[in-house]
Amino acid sequence: MEKSGVSMALAQQRMGNITAIEELREGHEFLLKSAEKYPNRIVPSTLVNPMIKESIVECDKRLKTGVFKGIKAWPMSDYPIDSEIMDPVMKLCEKHRTPLRVHSDLEDPRSTPYAIGDLAARFPKVPVVIVHAPNEKVLSPLACVKVARKHDNVYLETTGWCPSSQIEAAIRELGAERVIWGTDAPWSAFTIELAKVEVMRLTRREKERYLGLNFAEMIGVKPS
C-alpha cells in the first residue's frame, strides 16, 4: 500500500469452505488486531456463512463495534445466494447500514450475477456488491452490467481477473458511481490494478469515484 500510494484497504479473512464458527471468529480476531495496529489504513470486513447460525450473531457483534465494515458472502460454501437462508444476513446489513459483498461466478448457480440481482431486488435498501465483476474469465461482463442496470443497489467490484477494457466498458455503461476498485491482494498486486486504471480513459472525477470514494461512502469511512 505504501509503495503504491494506497491509503486504505478493506481486509477480509481467507475464503474457503469455512464450516466451524471458531474458524470464523479466529479470522475476525486476526483482522481486528491488524486494524488496531494500522488504524485508518486497514478496515476489517466480516465474513458470513449462513449455514452456520452462530455466524450471524458473530457478524452482528463485530459490526456493532463500528470497526468492522460490510459482510462478505462466499456461496461456494454451498448455499444459493438468492435463497431465504440469506434473509437474516440481509436484515443484518439493513440494521447496520452496511453492504453485502458476494463472490460471483457466472457458471455457478449458487452465485451468478442474476442470483445476486434477485437477492438485491428483495432488499433494495442494502448495497450489494458483485465481487470479481466484470470479469471475462469467470463472468460475462454483459450479465454483470445487465444486473447492475436493473437494480440500483447493485455495484460491481473489479477484483480478480478483470481486464481493463471491460472495467472501462462497465464504467461507461453504468457510470463511475457504480464500480469499485480492488486488488484481491495477494492474488493480484496494487501496481497491476493501478496500471489498469492508468490505461483506462477516465476523467479525474471518474477515477476518484472508482478508486475510493464510492466504497468509502458506502461503508462510511473517510480515507486518510
Add this chain to the structure above:
Amino acid sequence: MSAIIDAHTHIGHDIGGGYSQSKEQLLTKLVKAEVDRAVICSFPYPGQNVRESNDFMAKSQDKRLIGFGTIYPRSEDAPAEVERCVQKLGLAGLMVDVEASCLVGATWGAMIELPVINSFFKAAAKSGVPLLIHMRNPFSIWPTPGLAHFLRRMAKRHPTLPIITNTLLPGLSAALESPNVYIETEYSGMPVDFERYMALTGTGRILFASNAPIEHPYVMRRIVEHSVLTEEGRNQVLSENITKLLKL
C-alpha cells in the same frame, strides 16, 4: 534484451464480443507498454471468411506487426489455406479458434483420429510455423481436460509443430509433457497464474501475450515484471522464446 514481442493481439472488429482495435490503436499501446513488436490475429467468429481475414492480416503486417492466419480445421480447404497463408501471404503462424471454428466433436478423444483434422495438422506441421490454439473463454464448456489430451496427442504426433495454447486449460500439465507445447500469458490476469505456469514449465516455454484489446500490453507487462523471475527468465518470456519460435 532483444526485442520484446507481444505474442497475441487482435486487430479488426470482434463480431461476437463487440471489441475492435485498429492497427494504429495497437501500435499506440505498444509504445506505451515499451513493447517492440506484436503478433496480430483476426477476431475469430463462426462463419468467418478466413481467406478475407488472412488477406487483411497479410496487408497489416509490417516491421512491428507479425501476422497469424486463421484456419478452420474442419474445412477440407484447410491444408490449402495453411499453405497459402505461409507460402503466398508470408504469415508467420496459424491460429485455430476452438469455439469459432467448431473444433468440437462428440469428445476430444474422438477428434484425434478424425481424417479432416489430421490432414490439417499434417499441413500445419509441414508449414514450419507455430500453431496457436485460441479460446475465447477458457471457462466455456469446450476447453475440457479432453482438449489438453487432444493437444498432447497432436503434439506428440507432430513433434516439429510448436503448439501454443493460451489459457488456463484444465489438464494443461498433461499437454505440457510434450516439449513442443507452449503457453502464453493471456488470462494470467494475476501474478499467481503466471507463477503457476512457471512451476509447470520453467520459463523456456512461456510467451508474453496481452490479448489486446481485451487487456492492454502495459498491464500485462506489469504482471510479468511483478512476477518472481530471474533476468534470464524475464528475457525468455518477453522476447527469446517467441523469437525462436518465429525464427526472427
